[in-house]
Amino acid sequence: xxxxxxxxxxxxxxxxxxxxxxxxxxxxxxxxxxxxxxxxxxxxxxxxxxxxxxxxxxxxxxxxxxxxxxxxxxxxxxxxxxxxxxxxxxxxxxxxxxxxxxxxxxxxxxxxxxxxxxxxxxxxxxxxxxxxxxxxxxxxxxxxxxxxxxxxxxxxxxxxxxxxxxxxxxxxxxxxxxx
Numbered sequence: 001x002x003x004x005x006x007x008x009x010x011x012x013x014x015x016x017x018x019x020x021x022x023x024x025x026x027x028x029x030x031x032x033x034x035x036x037x038x039x040x041x042x043x044x045x046x047x048x049x050x051x052x053x054x055x056x057x058x059x060x061x062x063x064x065x066x067x068x069x070x071x072x073x074x075x076x077x078x079x080x081x082x083x084x085x086x087x088x089x090x091x092x093x094x095x096x097x098x099x100x101x102x103x104x105x106x107x108x109x110x111x112x113x114x115x116x117x118x119x120x121x122x123x124x125x126x127x128x129x130x131x132x133x134x135x136x137x138x139x140x141x142x143x144x145x146x147x148x149x150x151x152x153x154x155x156x157x158x159x160x161x162x163x164x165x166x167x168x169x170x171x172x173x174x175x176x177x178x179x
Contacts, residue, residue, distance in 0.1 A: 106120070118130055122136075
């Protein structure tokens, strides 16, 4: 869990008007203050959705358990940044940050990130940010089953919203190489 300071709480406004006999405002006294809320945000995750499509479809998705190519992938980037300007920064703030190369996992690079998060490829294809290397549940997911390095994937990253219990696409959620 991580502590998060949120200013999306309540806004208080107190105004006192001093009026003349004719009803004109003479003076305004007031105070506006915000109620900052300090709370803990749990790392909540879920199993990624099964978005497989029938074989033969050229949509980019493959049936569960199949992947393109079997050679180990050599991605040159050692440090990645996962960032978002959208809802992911509110729903999964602990999954965002710097990820460092750790080892190969299922022939693809695996990265260690903030708050003990891991970025790794799934056995059936796609990428997941999860609480442990190889965990079937996670916080951030991409269904791309191409042989691209994770930071080369142009889009399609999703985050898990624990309050709704659903996965959502965040078009501002990006993974980029920083070294």
